[in-house]
Amino acid sequence: MTSSPIWPFASNRRWAASSVLLACLAFAGCGPWASAAAPTPDGAQAKPSGDTDEADALEPIASVLPDDAEADSGLFVVHRSDDKLYFQIPDSILNRDVLLISRIARVPADMGGFIPAGFKAGEQVLRWERRRDQILLRKISYRRVAADSLPIAISVINNNFAPIVEAFDIEAGGPDDDAVLVDVTEFFEGDVPAISGLTRARRQQFGVRRLDDDRSFINYARSFPLNVDVRHTLTYEATEPPSDANAGTISMEMHQSMVLLPEEPLRPRLADPRVGWFTVEQVDFGLPTQKAGTRSYIRRWRLEPTDPAAYAAGEVVDPARPIVYYLDPATPAEWRPCVRQGIEDWQPAFETAGFSNAILARDPPSTEEDPEWSGEDIRYSVVRWAASTTRNAQGPSVSDPRTGEILESDIVWYHNHMRSYRNRLMLETGAANPLARSLPIDGGLMCEAMRQVIAHEVGHALGLPHNMIASSAYPVDSLRVADFARRMGVAPTIMDYARQNYIAQPEDGLAGADFIRQIGPYDHYAINWGYRVLASVESPEEEKPTLDRWILERAHDPMYRYSPQRVGLLVDPHAQTEDLGDDPVRASGYGIANLRRVAPNLVTWTATAGEDYTDLQELYGELLGQWNRYVSHVLALVGGVYETLKASDQTGPVYDPVPRDRQREAVAFLGEQVFDAPTWLNDPQILNRIEHAGGVQRLSAMQVRLLGAVLDAQRLQRLVEIEALGNSDVYRLADLLDDVSNEVWRGAAAGRGQDVYRRQLQRGHLERLEALMTEEATLPPSSPFFWRTPVDVSLSEVRPLVRAQLVRLRADARRGASAAGDAVTRAHLRDVVERVDGILERVRNGE
Numbered sequence: 116m117t118s119s120p121i122w123p124f125a126s127n128r129r130w131a132a133s134s135v136l137l138a139c140l141a142f143a144g145c146g147p148w149a150s151a152a153a154p155t156p157d158g159a160q161a162k163p164s165g166d167t168d169e170a171d172a173l174e175p176i177a178s179v180l181p182d183d184a185e186a187d188s189g190l191f192v193v194h195r196s197d198d199k200l201y202f203q204i205p206d207s208i209l210n211r212d213v214l215l216i217s218r219i220a221r222v223p224a225d226m227g228g229f230i231p232a233g234f235k236a237g238e239q240v241l242r243w244e245r246r247r248d249q250i251l252l253r254k255i256s257y258r259r260v261a262a263d264s265l266p267i268a269i270s271v272i273n274n275n276f277a278p279i280v281e282a283f284d285i286e287a288g289g290p291d292d293d294a295v296l297v298d299v300t301e302f303f304e305g306d307v308p309a310i311s312g313l314t315r316a317r318r319q320q321f322g323v324r325r326l327d328d329d330r331s332f333i334n335y336a337r338s339f340p341l342n343v344d345v346r347h348t349l350t351y352e353a354t355e356p357p358s359d360a361n362a363g364t365i366s367m368e369m370h371q372s373m374v375l376l377p378e379e380p381l382r383p384r385l386a387d388p389r390v391g392w393f394t395v396e397q398v399d400f401g402l403p404t405q406k407a408g409t410r411s412y413i414r415r416w417r418l419e420p421t422d423p424a425a426y427a428a429g430e431v432v433d434p435a436r437p438i439v440y441y442l443d444p445a446t447p448a449e450w451r452p453c454v455r456q457g458i459e460d461w462q463p464a465f466e467t468a469g470f471s472n473a474i475l476a477r478d479p480p481s482t483e484e485d486p487e488w489s490g491e492d493i494r495y496s497v498v499r500w501a502a503s504t505t506r507n508a509q510g511p512s513v514s515d516p517r518t519g520e521i522l523e524s525d526i527v528w529y530h531n532h533m534r535s536y537r538n539r540l541m542l543e544t545g546a547a548n549p550l551a552r553s554l555p556i557d558g559g560l561m562c563e564a565m566r567q568v569i570a571h572e573v574g575h576a577l578g579l580p581h582n583m584i585a586s587s588a589y590p591v592d593s594l595r596v597a598d599f600a601r602r603m604g605v606a607p608t609i610m611d612y613a614r615q616n617y618i619a620q621p622e623d624g625l626a627g628a629d630f631i632r633q634i635g636p637y638d639h640y641a642i643n644w645g646y647r648v649l650a651s652v653e654s655p656e657e658e659k660p661t662l663d664r665w666i667l668e669r670a671h672d673p674m675y676r677y678s679p680q681r682v683g684l685l686v687d688p689h690a691q692t693e694d695l696g697d698d699p700v701r702a703s704g705y706g707i708a709n710l711r712r713v714a715p716n717l718v719t720w721t722a723t724a725g726e727d728y729t730d731l732q733e734l735y736g737e738l739l740g741q742w743n744r745y746v747s748h749v750l751a752l753v754g755g756v757y758e759t760l761k762a763s764d765q766t767g768p769v770y771d772p773v774p775r776d777r778q779r780e781a782v783a784f785l786g787e788q789v790f791d792a793p794t795w796l797n798d799p800q801i802l803n804r805i806e807h808a809g810g811v812q813r814l815s816a817m818q819v820r821l822l823g824a825v826l827d828a829q830r831l832q833r834l835v836e837i838e839a840l841g842n843s844d845v846y847r848l849a850d851l852l853d854d855v856s857n858e859v860w861r862g863a864a865a866g867r868g869q870d871v872y873r874r875q876l877q878r879g880h881l882e883r884l885e886a887l888m889t890e891e892a893t894l895p896p897s898s899p900f901f902w903r904t905p906v907d908v909s910l911s912e913v914r915p916l917v918r919a920q921l922v923r924l925r926a927d928a929r930r931g932a933s934a935a936g937d938a939v940t941r942a943h944l945r946d947v948v949e950r951v952d953g954i955l956e957r958v959r960n961g962e
Contacts, residue, residue, distance in 0.1 A: 413645050
C-alpha cells in the first residue's frame, strides 16, 4: 500500500482543457468501470485564439534555485530552501484536474467542538494553466456540466467563467521546456482565503485583525506519487481568540494536499432517493429533459475485482485495491482492538457485494519502516483519535466531484465521546444490564459500544448517510427476545440513530453486547446496491434497470426502507432520532419503566470514594433528557404523517396520515406520563445531593414545554389539512384540542384539588392558547433537510377553535371555583377566569 498508487499515472504529455479523459467519458469505450458521461465543467477554459504559451527563453531551473535548496520528487518536484518554496510543474500536469484538500492539522484549544486536528476546512478542484510568462491557478467546478460533444458545452464554459485563485511568475524552465518553476512561498505564507482555516464567520467571531507575516511560515513540503503536501503555520492577530486571550493571537497549522484526480474516472452510479447514499450533484445541460436537469451520483470507493471472470460468475473475490484504514498512533492501546474491529465489521457486507477482504484495518508503519509515512498523505485513510472534550465522532471523506469516487477518508473519534456512552449505557440499559451499573462501566461493554460507533462512522465514510426509519422495522416485542437482539441488534442498519436497547426489561435475559447496535440487513443491501460491479453494461443509464429491480424486490419489506435525516418539527413518527421499534407508545413505555428503575440507584451507581456528586449531577441531567426523548417519540404521532419513498411507477401514496386511534392513544400517553406530573423524577435522594432548590420549577417547565409542542401551529395545521383533504379515519383539530384540554384540566370544573405541577401546567396551557391567538408561526428554512408545514395562523382554522377552548375553560373555571373545597384551588381557578378575560380582551383590541 505504501508504494502502490491508487490509480494509474498520467503519461507525460500536454493536456488541453477539453481533455482526453473527458472525451473518453463521452463514449462508452473506456472499459467496464469507466464513466459513460462526458461533462464539460463550469470554467473549463478553451485556449483563447491568438494567445500562446510561448515566452522568452527561460533561465535553467538549476541556475535560479538557491544553493541550499533540497528537492523532493513525486507528482512533481518541490524545491525547498530556508526561506523559499518552489514548485517545478511538469507540462503533463498543466490543465489536469487537481483536488486541493485543506485541513487544519493543529488547532488551538477551544477552536470549536467540531474542529479537531485533521478537520477538513476546504475541498476544491484546481488547474495549473500557463499563460505566457505566468502560471495561473484556476478554480474549477463540476456543479454545471454538459458533454463536450454537445454544442451547449460551449455555453456552459462561457456562462460559468472560473475564478483565478493565484497567478505566479515563471522563474525558470526545464531543459526540454517540459517543466516550469514557480515561487509559491507567498501563496502558503500569506493570507489566501482559498486555503485558510478561518472562514469569514470565524474571523468575525474571533476578532481577527490581520495575518502576522513574521509568525507565519512553511513547515515542510513533500511530494508523493499522487499528491504534493505542504504544511504551513499561520498566525493571526485577534481580539477574541478562542483560547489564551492574553496573547491576542490565533496560531494554527494548515495542511494542504494537492491530489491529481484519476486519469480514468470511475464510472458513476446514479443515485436513487429510495436507497440512502451521500451524493454529488450536477446540473447537466445535456440531458433531454426540456429543463436544466440534475444528476445525482452516489459517493463510493473504487472497488474492482482482481478476477473479473470469477466475479461475473458469482464468486466472491478480493478487490484490486482494498479500502484500508490506518489507526492513529495516538490511539490508546486498550482501545485499539475495538477500533480495528469496528472497521473490519464491514467485511461481511462487502462479501454480499462480491468482495472479500474489501476493507482492512492496519497499524501505521514505524519511522524505521517508512520514514515518510504521514496520515495527511492522500494514499492513507486514518481513524484519528482527537484529544478533545467534544462528545462526538465523525466519518467524513474526500471524493472526486466529477464522479463521486471516494479518494480518502479520515474518521474522527473524540476522546470524550466515551463519556456519552458511559452515561447512555447506564441510563438506557442499567436496569437490565449489570455491566452498566457503575462508573467507570465495564471495559468490555465500552469496547463493544466504541466498536459500533466506529462502524457507524466508517459507514458514513463508505457513502452511507443516516437512515432514520430503519429502527421502526423491528417489532417492539422482538427487542425483548434475547436471541433476536443478539442476532439482529436494535435496527436493520447501524446507520440509524438507534444506539442501545432501552426496551428490554430485566426479566428478558439479555446480557452484555445484546444491548448494542450492529451492522444489519439493510447495510448488506445498501453496500451491494452501491458497490456491486455491473460489468455487462457500459453506462450509468444502463445500470438503472438492474438497480431499480433490486429496490422493487425489497420494496414491501420494512427492513429495507430508507428515510433521510431531517431536522425541524418531526412529521413521520417512524423516522425519528434515537427511537426503537414499530410502536412509539409501547417502546417509550418500556423505556420509562427502565428509567424508573435506574433513578433510585443513581446515587449508588455513580458513587466513587473520595469524589463529590459531579457524576451524579451529570447523569441525573441526562436522565431528564432521556425521559424527554422517550415522550417526544410519542408526541410525533400527533399530527404525524408516514412517508414511504416511492418512484412514480410504484402504486400507492407516499404520505399517509397516522390513524386517529394511534393519535388519540398518544395524547392519552402524554396525559399519563407528562401532564400527570412524573414526580418520580424529583427523587429527594438525588436532589438533596446536587442542589438546594429548583426541581419543581424545572419539572414544571418541562411539562409546559412539551404541552407547547403538542399545540405547535404546524402540527395543528397538518390536522386541518388532513381533514380538509377528505382522509378517512381522521383525527380532527377540534378532537385534539378537546382531548388535550380534558387531560390538562382533569377535575378542575368539579373543583377538585390541583397540585402545584398541575396548576402551573394549566397556566402554561393558557399562555400557549394566547400565543396561538396572537402570534404568527415561525417556520424553519425551506430545505430538503427540514420538515416544514406552511401555516398562516391568522387565516387558519386554529384561532376560532382556540377561542372556543378559552371560552369553555373560563366557564369550567368559574364552576370549579364555586365548588372548590380548598383555598388554593379556589384562588387558582379564579385567577384562570381573570387570565382568560385578559386574553380575550387583548385579542379584541388587537394587542
